[in-house]
Amino acid sequence: MTLDALRLEVPDILEEDAAPLADLNERLAQARSLPHEDALQQLLGLLFRLNRNAMTLLERQRALQNCSDEYRHYAAVYLEGKLPSPLFVRLCNELAIGFKRLLLQILKGRQPSRPHLAWCLYMAQHFLAHSLLRHYQLYQEPPPSLWRDSHLLYWIGEHQECLDEPVAAAFQPAPASTLRGLYQQMLLLALSNPFHLAEGECPQLFGALAPLAGLARLLPWDDEGDSEAPIVDLTESQPCLGYAQQPDGSRDVLRRFELGALLVALHDPAPLQSAHERQLLERVQHHWMGQQQRRHPREEFDVACNLLVGLPAIHAQLLEQRPCSSPAQMLDASTGGARLLCHPDQAAQVAVGQLVLLLTGSATPRLALVRWRHLNIEGLHLGLHYLKGLAKPVWLRRAPSAQTHSGILQSTPTPGNGWLHGLWLPNGEFGEGENLWLQQANVHNQVIMPLPPANLSTASVTRHPLQLA
Numbered sequence: 001m002t003l004d005a006l007r008l009e010v011p012d013i014l015e016e017d018a019a020p021l022a023d024l025n026e027r028l029a030q031a032r033s034l035p036h037e038d039a040l041q042q043l044l045g046l047l048f049r050l051n052r053n054a055m056t057l058l059e060r061q062r063a064l065q066n067c068s069d070e071y072r073h074y075a076a077v078y079l080e081g082k083l084p085s086p087l088f089v090r091l092c093n094e095l096a097i098g099f100k101r102l103l104l105q106i107l108k109g110r111q112p113s114r115p116h117l118a119w120c121l122y123m124a125q126h127f128l129a130h131s132l133l134r135h136y137q138l139y140q141e142p143p144p145s146l147w148r149d150s151h152l153l154y155w156i157g158e159h160q161e162c163l164d165e166p167v168a169a170a171f172q173p174a175p176a177s178t179l180r181g182l183y184q185q186m187l188l189l190a191l192s193n194p195f196h197l198a199e200g201e202c203p204q205l206f207g208a209l210a211p212l213a214g215l216a217r218l219l220p221w222d223d224e225g226d227s228e229a230p231i232v233d234l235t236e237s238q239p240c241l242g243y244a245q246q247p248d249g250s251r252d253v254l255r256r257f258e259l260g261a262l263l264v265a266l267h268d269p270a271p272l273q274s275a276h277e278r279q280l281l282e283r284v285q286h287h288w289m290g291q292q293q294r295r296h297p298r299e300e301f302d303v304a305c306n307l308l309v310g311l312p313a314i315h316a317q318l319l320e321q322r323p324c325s326s327p328a329q330m331l332d333a334s335t336g337g338a339r340l341l342c343h344p345d346q347a348a349q350v351a352v353g354q355l356v357l358l359l360t361g362s363a364t365p366r367l368a369l370v371r372w373r374h375l376n377i378e379g380l381h382l383g384l385h386y387l388k389g390l391a392k393p394v395w396l397r398r399a400p401s402a403q404t405h406s407g408i409l410q411s412t413p414t415p416g417n418g419w420l421h422g423l424w425l426p427n428g429e430f431g432e433g434e435n436l437w438l439q440q441a442n443v444h445n446q447v448i449m450p451l452p453p454a455n456l457s458t459a460s461v462t463r464h465p466l467q468l469a
Contacts, residue, residue, distance in 0.1 A: 007152060008100045009145045014052040021050065024063055028070055036077060040087040043070055047094045057105045064098045068123070071095060072171065079172055081200040084134045092131035099124035100149065103156075118157070118165035122179050125153045126169060129186050129206075133173070136194040137202045144237030151234040154183040154218075155253075164214075173207035181214030187257060188213055190239035191230065192284035201280060208277035211270075215262040215374065217352065221247060221254035222456045230257040230288070258352075259288055260339075260372030260383035268376045298334040305330050307340065307382075308357040308365075309349055311426055311461060315406040317357055317365070318393040319441065325359065326350075328382075335386070337368065342380040347373070350382060353458025355408070355424055357391065358384065367391040367410060369458065388412045394423070396430070397437040400446060405429060409440065410463070421466040422455070438466075 021027070024046065031042040050063050071091065078084050103120045106112045128150050135142040157163045163180035176182045188209050194202055221231060230240040231247050232255040240257060241247060247254050266281055306325040308317045316323040326349075328340040338358065342350070350356075352373055358366040368384040375381075389412030395404040408424040423438075430436060430451050437446040447468065456463040 008104065008149055010097055010101050010104065011052055013054050015054065021046065021063070024050075024066060028066060031070075032073065036074070037085060037087060040074060040085065040091060043067065043074070044087060044091050044094060047091070047098060051094060051098050051101060057102070057109065060098070060102050060105065064095070064102060064123075067095060067098065075172065078203075083199075084137060089131060089134045089138070092127050092134055096124055096127035096131060096149070099127060100153075103153075107156075114160070114162050115165055117160055118162035118179060119167055121153055121157050121160075121162065122165075122167040122169065122182060125150060125179055125182050125186075126171065126175055128153070129175060129182055130171075132186055132189065133202060133206050136189065136197075139195055147237050147239055148235075150183060150186060151232070151236070154179070155234050157183075173203045174210040176210045176213045178214055180218075181210070184216050184218070184257075185209045185213035187230075187232070187239050188216070188288060191288045193287045197284075204277060205280050205284065208273065208281055211272075212262055212265055212281075215265050217258045217261070217372065218255040219258050219352070219371075220457065221251060221256050229259060231255070232257055258372050258383075261374035261381070264374040264381045265376065298332045300332045301330045303330045303360065304328075305340070306359040307342065307350075308359065309346075309354060311355055311408060311424060312406060314355060314357040314367070314391065314408055315393045317359075318391060318408075330360070331381075337371070337383065337385045340382045340384065341378060342382060344375055344379050347375050347380050350380065351460060353460045355458075355461045356384065365391070367408070389420070389422075393441050395439045396425075397439075397446070398434070400437055402437075407438075409466075419468070421468050422463040423466050424461050424463050427457070427460060427462055 027046060028043065031039045031046075033039075034042060047067050050060070050067075055063070074088065074091070078088070099120060103117075103124055106117060106120055128146055132142050132146060132150075154163070157179045164178050166177050167179070169175055169177070176185045185206065189202070189206055192205060194205075197205065218232060231245075232240050233247060233249045234253040234255065235249055263285065266285060270278070305328050307328050308314050308323065308325050313323045313325075317325075326342060326346050328342045331339045331341055333339070340358075350370060350373060352370050354370045356368050356370060358368055360366070367387045367389075369387065370382055371385045372383040373380060387410055389410050392409045392411060394407045394409045396407050397404055405425075410422040410424060412420045412422075414420055432451055432453050434451050435448060436451055437448050439446045449466070452464050452466070454462045455465050
């Protein structure tokens with residue numbers, strides 16, 4: 001997928017030379033004096049015309065801000081549980097159209113400031129989120145275009161590096177305060193089996209998710225085959241792939257919806273959370289992981305262990321050089337991974353995507369990746385994903401006698417007598433196709449090889465598949 005915002009669903013411009021509505025504020029004020037449904041019809045007609053007229057960026061932005069203020073006024077009627085009317089749902093859709101068109105104008109102009117672009121992306125996503133909410137509130141299936149545009153807005157924000165730009169938005173029910181949080185709030189709402197909620201619970205759940213949704217993370221998808229997280233395809237017309245669906249999109253449009261930190265945070269003290277919101281979150285959370293909430297049965301533990309963090313420390317440990325390790329408590333584990341509780345001071349050293357080595361009472365250490373982390377009053381919670389096979393230290397050189405670089409060889413036996421090998425390297429140390437000399441511990445000969453394309457990458461390390469004799 002290329003960064004093509006023109007794929008956003010917006011109607012054609014019908015009036016190229018039409019003057020903007022100079023009396024817009026006056027007509028909006030007049031609409032407020034009408035009965036609620038008549039006022040909505042009046043506002044919707046004005047906004048419909050604005051969205052199909054040619055306007056300057058500043059004119060469109062001011063008009064949309066005024067219409068957003070009117071939206072807050074008319075939305076207040078539905079805060080006490082009254083079901084939204086079809087006109088109000090259309091108003092959400094039309095406001096989303098307006099901000100998508102404004103976004104197109106911003107992207108076609110000069111380089112926008114990050115806060116300005118983040119605000120526009122957020123507002124477009126916000127009204128899509130409220131359209132989604134109102135459809136679920138009415139027990140109606142949202143239109144497929146809603147998810148296509150939502151995925152694309154997230155993807156633009158990801159590439160423009162403004163997913164975590166804070167936006168002040170005084171709407172009710174409360175949205176998350178960043179584009180990342182708002183988009184993930186939508187995903188979580190969709191995964192909560194919303195058509196089975198009681199009347200009035202959908203807006204309550206949406207508000208309860210607001211302070212928590214940003215803790216989840218959409219991470220690059222990998223084909224390790226035992227991930228428990230939902231998979232998002234940013235080109236699909238659905239929130240997440242069904243659990244029976246196999247990802248068939250290209251790797252760059254697939255994301256793994258990592259919920260580990262969020263699931264831990266659900267049990268943290270939350271003074272502003274009502275008892276009903278807490279009960280509602282507890283009731284829906286099992287839906288977020290589908291019927292296969294845990295692909296591997298887990299056992300609870302309270303076992304002391306040690307953690308080696310980062311490729312250099314792991315390399316030294318495998319050579320029995322006894323580098324400094326970090327103490328931790330294993331809280332639960334399965335064949336696929338483990339959850340650890342560490343001292344909060346370790347938060348600065350342990351990042352998501354970090355390669356770690358877990359030392360327990362068993363003779364064989366476990367190579368793993370940090371999938372998620374969450375810091376609370378108990379300490380630093382880490383979710384580890386075990387990497388199959390044996391970890392061995394290797395050295396790499398650009399020439400037979402050149403400077404050595406450390407690497408980790410992950411070797412997994414295959415049926416028969418074969419092995420699958422993966423070479424873990426720090427990001428950016430070598431380039432794809434570069435000729436390297438590889439030497440294993442206790443082996444005098446060096447093997448020359450071109451570095452193949454990576455088959456798994458994180459923010460810290462990259463794994464390259466190898467064919468070794």
